[in-house]
Amino acid sequence: MPSHHVHRFKSQRPFDAKLIAKAEAELDYFASILQAEGVQVYRPPEGVNWLDVNGYTGAMPRDGLMSVHNTLIETCFAWPCRNQELEIAYDAILSELGRDSRVKVIRRPPHTLADTLLDEQEDTSSPWVINNSRPAFDAADFMGFGKTILGQLKILEVDDPHAMHIDATILSPREGLLVYNPKRVTEKALRKHAVLADWDLRPYPFTPKEPEVPPLYMTSPWLCLNALVLDGKRIVVEASD
Secondary structure, three states: OOHHHHHHOOOOOOOOOHHHHHHHHHHHHHHHHHHHHHOOOOOOOOOOOOOOOOOOOOOOHHHHHHEEEEEEEEEOOHHHHHOOHHHHHHHHHHHHHOOOOOOEEEOOOOOOOOOOOOOOOOOOOOOOOOOOOOOOOOOHHHEEEOOOOEEEOOOOOOOOOOOOHHOOOOEEEEEEEEEEEOOOOHHHHHHOOOOHHEEEEEEEOOOOOOOOOOOOOOOOOHHHHOOOOOOOOEEEEOOOO
């Protein structure tokens, strides 16, 4: 988290309207690309006012929905300001998918989870550190490799004490090839996993630069590794990457 943006990282801090308009245009274009490739695209309803529900953001479904073959898992967020994201933005979509015979099951978290994860004691070393009082994870902490799923922080060893999501650490463009962030993980650590033992592991060839627009409020330029692989031959990436 860039120190000059920390004050934005809380509920009731809406993004600039001009940035939102640009993001909406990018999403529309992105959806049209996917639809042209035969991908069915689901969009949440318009007009959700996140300020009314004391929310933080609803822009990142990758954080909250994890697909494992034909099972869809809704994650248990650690931050209270994100608890209602999926229910508000995607409840109708999830209900529709639940009626689809191709979807085996949708696992949704109970509503009884108490938000006791963040220790607010003065002697806590970091205000972002969570405890183990209840289950908590983001879907973006995990990445699938065939029948194997790798998780960041506790399973995958990374050289980053503040690691949040795995999508700025590794990217697999196709089976047998992995690109990784050499500032966060080493080839030695990756090869400890049997699924990667014989893969072609490549460090990202240069250090990405932070763009001027949009500001990277809560991430780093290494988000360049967050690319969408369509079929092992084609990848959707930002033009600047």
